[in-house]
Amino acid sequence: MKISFYIRMLGNASRLAIKQEQNGETIKLDTLKKMILSGVRIVNAKSDNEGSKTLTQDHQFIASIKFLISTLTPAEFQNIFPITKEYDGEKYGIKDYYTTKKYISEIGENAEIGDNIFEFLWEYHNWEICNFVVNELTAISELRKLNGKRGLAEEFFEDHGLPTYILSEANGKQFLTNNITGDTLLVKKPKPKYLSIVHGGKSS
Incomplete structure (x- = not known):
């Protein structure tokens, strides 16, 4: 469905609240659920925007949706966004249905999420919620960059001694600049496999 549908849903639910x-x-719980469902899907449906004003608004909107989620219990939240039924997380070292249920059992399925909101969303295995969390982190990171700070990823990697790179282009060539050392490398694109080297007019 289009984002306009969820904007109308959120508006109606907000007026009712x-x-x-x-x-x-x-x-009422049903009203809260409609606000949360529409809010998450609005965040996930929005295309990338530029400018600190828009990013600030996005971040504030995400924070308001997170606050609404924090007033629910895990059991109530599961009725909006069910845990994705994927069970091979242990094999790949990632979260899955089992890790989510284990985490919920630790904080209490019928206890208010409250201050556990960040960790809860991080541990919760549902692809819409994963996208929601990524969009929040992206908004925070871009806001930091606009304020002259490092993005979250850059800060993490550089604080652990791992270099990050900026890709730039000049005179038809691409370059990678190391953000720690300032060294620049020419990006050498591999020759497509369907092309062969020609020697003396004959292909090899």
Whole structure:
């Protein structure tokens, strides 16, 4: 579905939540679920944007959705975004259905997620939620760059003594610049396999 569908869903659910609060009611669980579902899908559907104002707004929007998620229990959250039924995480050293269930059992399936929100989303195995977390980290990283700081990936690698590189192009050639040493390397593109070397007019 298009992003406009989820924007309308979020708008309707938000107005309903405001009305419920004005009537002295607690926001109903169904309303919260609609706000969270639409919010996550809006974040994941948005294309890349430029400019600190937009990035700041994106980050603030993501933070508001995370706050709503934090008011739920893992059991309630699973009704919105079920755990992906993939079971071979141990084989590849990644999270899967089993690691997610184990983590949830540790914090309590029926306990409010609360302050565990960052770790909960990080440990939760659902591809929509994985994309949501990646989009949050991307927004934070790009904001840091716009403020003259290193991106999250650059900071991590460089703080561990691992070089990162900037790809640039000049005169039809591509160069990689080491962000630690400043050394520049010419990118040599491999010869396509379907081309053969010609010697004296004959292909080899």
